[in-house]
Amino acid sequence: MSDDTDTPNIEPNESAEPLRRAIGERYLQYALSTIMHRALPDARDGLKPVHRRILYAMSRLRLTAGGKFLKSAKISGDTMGDFHPHGDQAIYDAMARLAQDFNVRYPLVDGQGNFGNIDGDNPAASRYTEARMTVFAEALLEGLDENAVDFRDNYDGRLEEPEVLPATYPNLLANGSSGIAVGMATNIPPHNLNELCDACLHLIKTPDARDDTLLNFVQGPDFPTGGVIVEPRDSIARTYRTGRGAFRLRAKHHTEDMGRGQWQIVVTEIPYQVQKSKLIERIAELIQTKKIPVLADVRDESADDIRVVLEPKSKNVDPDVMMNMLYRNSDLETRFSLNMNVLIDGRTPKVCSLKEVLRAFLDHRREVLLRRSRYRLEKIDHRLEVLEGFIIAFLHLDRVIDIIRYDDDPKAALMREDWSRDHVRARDEADYVSPQPGPGELSEVQVDAILNMRLRSLRRLEEMELKRERDALMLERAQIEDLLENADLQWGRIAEQLRETKKIFGKDATYGPRRTQFAEAAEVEDVPIEAMIEREPITVVCSKMGWIRAMTGHIDLTRELKFKDGDGPRFIFHAETTDKLLMFGANGRFYTLLAANLPGGRGMGEPVRLMVDLPNEAEIVDLFIHRPDGKLLVGSDAGDGFVVPEAEIIAQTRSGKQALNVKVPFKAHVCTPVRGDHVAVVGENRKVLVFPLAELPEMTRGKGVRLQRYKDGGMSDATTFALAEGLSWLDPAGRRRTETDLAEWIGKRAGSGRMAPRGFPRDNRFT
Structure with missing residues (x-):
């Protein structure tokens, strides 16, 4: 008798299979469903199922371009109930996008009511808006009642829906598409319909035409919001040849003369899919944080057309330099990525070239x-x-x-x-x-x-x-x-239909003229930010708690200033608005601050930790003016250190630049300018060691080498000096004392040193 103890109990209507295979098969089905029925458009009519079902439902409701409007709630409800059971809100969102002339080059839905705007505002609820088809949608449906395409059962088998629309023009390229499937995505920009018809006619006449030849007709994307494409022609050709690439798109602007040498920049077209309100917020943030110091103000004077005014701080600023900085720091310049991944014959996903997409439409x-x-x-x-x-x-x-x-x-x-x-x-x-x-x-x-x-x-x-x-x-x-x-007669008839389409929707029609222009990206020489800042004297004040401010002018450094309760002065020195400041933290990182960006001196200032990413547990070791050709001696309280050039520690981001590597419980403790030829180190044990500066390595980052050896405690301070001039410090009475006979304390690096000379300050500091 066989042993059946390992055999699972399976009901007659159930089956057993390995979990790996069961999950794999079901996930594959989900992936295919997402790719074919949701995310990727059909190369033939350029539509996804939801858009195709919306238009078919509107045609069944007889919502022609010259007919009546109907409530959007009715349209989305019928679409959901008859063809697309995935939620009326998702259907309404898709329908609303087809009506937005700033999102769709050739709108397929004629909306009445609030269907959103370029500022990013959402459409009104479906019960408040009405819609009907446009002539572009009717052109996609032409011939549908003449057995032009196959029909299939809807989701519950009650009705039939078209598998694809007849489409008298190449809608995939005319309106573009975007979507994310499982393991693949698509992103296709809109194009000019007149140019697409010319390319199709050329492809009918010359079936073996190359993609590069078709670019004589299709210049490139034609976005509904206009703008200027500054991508090189060879890059555009490669993008259309491979089906993958990107286009640099800039806002369109001009310079307005305000008289008396004053001027302002007026932006009239913004890049595709950029929300105007967020663009202005970003530019305002750049002004507030002084990342573009040459820009004084931004104003939105838009009505029906876009008009964003950029006001410079000075009439002496070069407009091209200012715009170049805005291009780099805002969405006035974007990159539109092209990924022409489409369904060929409604079934096979493929990344296609321009010719392959047009050929699929013509077939x-x-x-x-x-x-x-x-x-x-x-x-x-x-x-x-x-x-x-x-x-x-x-x-x-x-x-x-x-x-x-x-x-x-x-x-x-x-x-x-x-x-x-x-x-x-x-x-x-x-x-x-x-x-x-x-x-x-x-x-x-x-x-x-x-x-x-x-x-x-x-x-x-x-x-x-x-x-x-x-x-x-x-x-x-x-x-x-x-x-x-006769195939020749067939292609002749198709060419005739395309010429008729071109005549109706071509360059003389409402949506016909090209909106996006082309230009070469002029190379504007980068000008240092400090060169654009007016040079003015300031006094930098930083408190013990890390509140920083810039007082106007060079004030008396001994003058009493106001601080928050429990706070007091820590750093105070004269500077100029064109200076860069370096701040060294106990975590061993250097942070860069622009003096022109410091808050004014009317109040208590602002916490420096809001300007840079200095951790709360890391104290400020030093704050000073950057010298491009200077060098610094940095060290930790463990007694390790090295020399670092200041030019190597300028940070471009808030996170700063790591220089001295320290491990808990040790911290960065010393940062002093390199002057002279010797180094003096004093430990917490009050022992002083002097050794030649040449024994220290010059590095940009690391732990460094041992400066002084300790049995107990760590390093208190270090400085550099010229041996011939002697080592100086402030005695307990506040008098400057200089010791020139240092033979007793001179030794090799990493030595323990000798007890400090008489009169050395009790805080073990050289300054």
Whole structure:
């Protein structure tokens, strides 16, 4: 008997499989669903399922471009209930975006009410707004009722929805698209429809055209908010050739002359997908933090059009230099990344080139043309069949009337009758010529049409009209058959349709002219910020608690100043607004402050920790004016240190620049300018050691080398001096004392030293 103890108990309607495989299969299904039905657009009509379903629902509600508006809540509700069961708010957000002319180059929805604005304000609730389709949306739906595309069941099988729209123009490139799927994403900018039609016509004429050749027609993106593209042409060509790349986009501006040498910059177009309110907030923040000291003010004077005014601090500032700084520090210049990842034939995700996307659209247009032609052929055949029946009825009118009047089942009788024999005499030889015999039996379609015919149609004139209509239909049928058999005729018809689209939506139309222009990014020489600042004397004051301020002018350094309760002076020195200040923290990092950016001296100042990322537990070791060619001696209380050039410790960010590496419980303790040829070190044990400066290494970062050896305690202070001039300090009485005979204290680096000379200060400090 076999052992079944390891076999799980499985119900008859359940199955067992490894967890890894079960999760893998289900996640793959989720990923495919996200890629195909949510995130990536179809290359043929350029739409995602939610947008396609919104437009189809609006067409079913007959919301044509010239028709009535309908509440957005009704539109989103019908879309959700019939085709897209993913929440009415998500549907309304997608529909509102299709109506925003600052987001969509060719709006597909005509909105009435508040649909948001370029400042970033959200649309009003769906119950307050109304919408209908635009002519661009109608062009996407043209031919939908002529079997132009395949339909599939909706989510619950009650209705059918189109798999793709016929799309008379390349909407994918015209309006662009963006989305994030599982493991892939897409980001396609809008383009000019007139240029796209020209590129398609060239591709029809020259199927093997290269992507670079197509750029003679499609210059580049054409954003709804305008702007100026400053990307080099070879970079644009490479982007369209590979389907991946980026475009540098700048705001459009001009300089306004205010008279008397005064001027201001006026921004009239901002980069795509930049919210104007946040852009202005960012520029105002740059002014407040003085990161762009040449900019005095920013004002939003926009009404229907964008007008953002940038006011310089001085008329002597170069406008190009100021704009170049704004480009680097704000969204007046952005980079739009292109990732042309789309669904080919609605199923296969692929990163396509410009040519591949246009080819997918043209192949789709050919398929739509063939399907519509076959549909029209079926309609013509049906109508010709009906017309043949009508003509037979006119030729044998009396017999038809007799059957209808006296037969119990006229339909069956008409179908049984042999109409090849002439059952009636000519009505009048003068005005009626006996026709040729009929084809024989009538079909059910013909009989139904005869029985439904109105009495008023039984006229001689109607018979002539029927024959003319039959002849016209026969001619059209022959033309359609020729079209279906000849590829050249098909491409000729598609080209004709594209020319018609170009005529309607081209450069002379409302949305036709190109909005985004091209220019070369002028290389403006970087000017140091301090060169743009007016040079004025200031007095820098920093308290023991780290509150810093800049007093106007060079005040008396012994003057009594006001501080917060429990606080007092720590650093006070004369400087100028063009100076850079270096602050050394107990964590071994140097922080850079611009003197021009310090708060004014009217109040108590501001905490320096709001300006730089100095940890609360790290004290300020020193604060001084930066000397570009100077050097510093830095050391920790453990007795380690080295020499560092000041030019190597200038920090460009708030986080500062690490120089002296220290480990807990030790801290950075000394920072002093290098002057002379010897180093003097004093420890907490009051022993002094003097050794040549040449024994210290020059580094930019590290722990350093041992300056003095201690059995107990650590280093109290260190300084540099010229041996010939002697070592000086302040004695307890405040008098300056200089010791020139230092033979007793001179030794090798890392020695323990000798007890300090008589009169050395009790705080073990040289200064």
